[in-house]
Amino acid sequence: MANGFGRGDSAAAASVRPEASWTGDVIADRFWKFYREETSTRAITRLQFVEHVGYLLFLKLDHERAQRAGRFAQQPVAPVGAWPDLALLSGDALHTGFTKLLNDLGDQQLSGHPDRETASVVFRDAQPWDLDRMAELNKLIVERIDPYRWLAVPQTELGRAFSRMLRDCRDDIDLKIETGQTLTPLPVLNAITKVLGVGPEDIVIDPACGTGTTLIAAYYAMLAANRQLPPTALAGADLDAQMCRLAMLNILLHTGRPFADPAPVRLADTLKRKTPVARAESSAPTVAICNPPFKSNGVQPDATMRDDFWAYGDFPTNFLQHLAITLPQGARAAVFVPDGVLFGGGAAVTVRQNLLRNCDVHTLLRLPTGLFHRKGVKSNILFFTKSAPKPSGEPATQHLWVYDARTGNHHTDTGNPVAEADFDDFVASCLPEKGFTARTESRRFRRYPVAELLARPKTSLDLKAHLAPELDDFGSPKEIALEVADRLEEAAAHFRQVAEALPEQ
Template sequence: MAVKRGQGGEGERFREQEWTARHITDRLWTFYRDHSSHRAITRVEFVEHIAYLLFLKMEEERSSRAGRFATPTIAPMGTWQRLTDRTGDTLHTELTRVMQILGAPLGEESAGRTTTGGFGPDNSPLETARVLFRDAKPWPVGRMAELSQLIVDEIGPYTWTQVPQAELGSAFAALLSDCREDFLANKETGQILTPPAVLTVVARALDVHPGDTVIDAAGGIGSGLIAAHQVMSVHSERVGPESIAAADLDPRMGRLATMNILLNTGRPFHEAPPVLVADSLKARGVPVARSDRTVRPTVAICNPPFKSTGYVADDKLRSDFWAYGDFPLNFLQHIAITLPTGARAAVFVPDGVLFGNGPAATVRKRLLMNCDVHTLLRLPTGLFHGTNAKSNVLFFTKAVPKPSGEPATRTLWVYDHRTHIHHTDTGNPVTEDDFADFLAAYGRADALGDREKSPRFHPYSAADLLAQQGSSFDLLAGLGPQAKDLGSPRDIATRIADDLNRAQTSFRAVADALG
């Protein structure tokens, strides 16, 4: 029995099987608010440690099961008990040691690793741990009393493997969503949280099913693969671990996505990792690779970093690219070039990819020629926290170029879900129901020729697009010009504050220069 914390009276008890996602998140954030130093430990660092501790605790629970139900331990034997028993410097030393062992590169597992399974360096059970613990570090040694309390009071007393998978997965995803301000603070990396409802709509439009293998070349926190897995699970309760795979260059994103996917899909900790820390753009001919083998995907869902600054083009890196551009453009063509024939894709792109000149124009033309680019979904502004980014989703199917020289695309249908529509993640969050009309207009993936025109859905001939200079995709659906969307009042106030801060810094520099 577990003590019910943060709800009801003192001492009220109930079983882990009865926990809800709301109960889990409320309890953990209460601990963060009441028992941790916000200056020393950010929210995302706190969630990272929840991931470390849950992995070690659940792995210890599974290895302690009786008989054939037990699984070989991945961490050194007795790890959880040692973490429970230690405090202060000794806890910091022990957790650092465990992180170094589990996060060691291939072939560098430290001496002293003792497991019941005897896994070698090439076994997938160690690979998942490597992704989760790569570059991991405990929070400051001076805050070990807080970490010890988190282990002893909030994680250790409970049997986490008995918590309903759907609730535990939803709780961890909610914890990550609550870190959006931390992610926004690093927005120069181009990483933004995509609303899960939008990703579910994309997966439904692509009609993913248990026979598919879905990849994400810029995995982020894994939300795209989780949405695809959930849509697959509607058709079948048995969706294999080989059905999803992703890569991300950032080790932090790799670990958060790994735990997010493990908890939301029920994927065994002993399977090959669902996410690799890798640069997809360097992998010529391979959309995404697993640690055990190359993935041959049937579906790609990708929202790449919307980053164009600080990036140096290197056409020697990918001689197969049609043109070298910024991150969104390069991810778009990476997916279009490396997908096998017949694979379906949905790639998020900013407005600049739709109408930019130079490399963007080249990629649009080659995309029309080599793929069936059948749908463009123009998304409302305000979807992405703290930004007024204008985003779109390009849906296409990889095709074989026609010997006649005709484009593989016949008609590009544009659905305008932007004009007169605005959402924010706080005031007016987007839901799947908001896209009901889009899904109805999109229709079945095998019957795209049966679509009907509407005020928000308009077809454009590929031949006409190619005949225009630049082959612009900056297309409307007949609703007329859109009033300039300045964003929510909070967005406007935030931009004004940022502008004032920058002005203050500039004037201070001028004053200092004048002595």
């Protein structure tokens, strides 16, 4: 190839140093070319492939950083010589050596050591490809990773390559229904960081971080105003070990942070903790952005978890109140919720009432339909600021502004993905030049006084802007069929639980 990326000749690759000109799309395309042409795609999923690319890049970068001259050298996290030794192995020896390396780096008994925290997250429970796939792994190491200086690749492009490859794995991630994983489109996250005013002085958390996309969007918003960010600027948690591994790799490859720094991502069930997110540092968060699981087939809500909750409901209801309760005063938040959280009964009513009284819930964004891949659920984002209760007893919320980006808009992540421009009017409406108090109503933007909201039946927040009524957009026939299939699977699971609980006689 023109720039040498893809040759197996190490000497030739060393004589041509085009790494500084590589782009994220070029890197991702060439790794995918290797996946299609050099691996058994039946035996190795796209997500397994991307995860192994991440492991190998971590090990190669760790080795390159240790080889830098003088004071620029960094102590390697992996054993000295681990990468050169790995590049010499093949067959059974490669499987044995790689397995041992993954296990040693992911050893949770060492996770309490600050310099081993990051590696313990990246390699926790990591498993190599099967033994009969070692020829492919050897070729990936020798031909696609080892000949090149990955430190010379622009950091932003290396991160973009990994994020792009993760987005290309959306089908595999969607199959992880046991923990309710989904991918959040970057244009939506960029709009959120603008409305929240994320800056370099902030500490941003995500208590259900998935692949880390939310934290990366916040990182770039912070970086735009300051080239030096503290290692505590980002913090995330997830209860899925694989998502934690991918989120950690995603953050590392975007930020270039030292591998010996404390890990910004933790494996944790956030809803079991009375703190905003699980991390060792004591710095209080100032911003929270969270797209929690809307449903999960593997983990069910446990009403005995928290005695500080206003009420106990489904996952999105619980994540919403978790942040509203645990965030410090003045912290800003954006939380994704399905329509049911806005108008549902039971616990959702109690949470809505307490949210309006204890937080300044200033903006509701009704998102376009079809936004999340293979998910028929309509989604929204609630923006609020944690506020102290008023001595007068009045609610902390004064007005809730509703922006309708849904009516007349239908997007899919493949055929018609959302773009930055789709949220320009929303951002401009939320942040007029003369400040927040200068917001004005428009065709898609409407203000609701809090007294009107509290007087509504069940304190429903199923609100619209000044738009003519339109037929509901339920998505394409395929999306409708997939949603029906999901609902039938859920019903079957509930019936199975009931059947198993019945006596034999």
